[in-house]
Amino acid sequence: MTRPKGDTMPSQTTTADIPTVEPVRVDQLDTLAPAFKAPYDAWIAEAQRQIQHVEFRTIETRRTLQRQSWLYAQGRAEPYLDTPQITWTLDSRHRWGLAADWIMVRRDNRGNPTAEVIWSIQSYKWVYRTVPPGPYGLRHIGPAEWMHVELLLADEALEHASQMDLKQT
Ligand SMILES: [Zn+2]
Helix, strand or coil: CCCCCCCCCCCCCCHHHCCCCCCCCCCCHHHCCHHHHHHHHHHHHHHHHHCCCEEEEEEECCCCHHHHHHHHHCCCCCCCCCCCCCCCCCCCHHHHCCEEEEEEEEECCCCCEEEEEECCHHHHHHHHHHCCCHHHCEEEECCCEEEEEEECCHHHHHHCCCCCCCCCC
16 A cells, blocks of 8 residues: 555554553444445345244444454553454454354344344354354354354455445445
């Protein structure tokens, strides 16, 4: 990437930029790129239609560099060295609106959500087997992260970022 002369903005986040407070987690679906939102909405709707004993919830959609830097600092930089690492990249698909994280909340026998979030890996694997993301143009990235779904052709989409009006935040 070329930068205009005189541009003194750092091109990469350094440790000095790590926020000391967790930047807000965004879960609004309308922050997603349409190219990802449309298939993601369809996939989640189909999963909810077929699997009714849980409620599907999207817990994170678009991220800013600031939040990604905070996540990346976990387990890597002061003052977060004692916490586990939770991401491996600063260049997440979330920053392009091309990924979302979802969870399942168990429903009671009247269909109302309980406080019980399902974290079992087997349950996520089962959902992906029951409603495969592939035909929707999506993929999960298990075992790295089971809650994360992103555009299957994200690399190709990013090659056409301006045509698709993709914006990195
Ligand atoms: Zn994710």
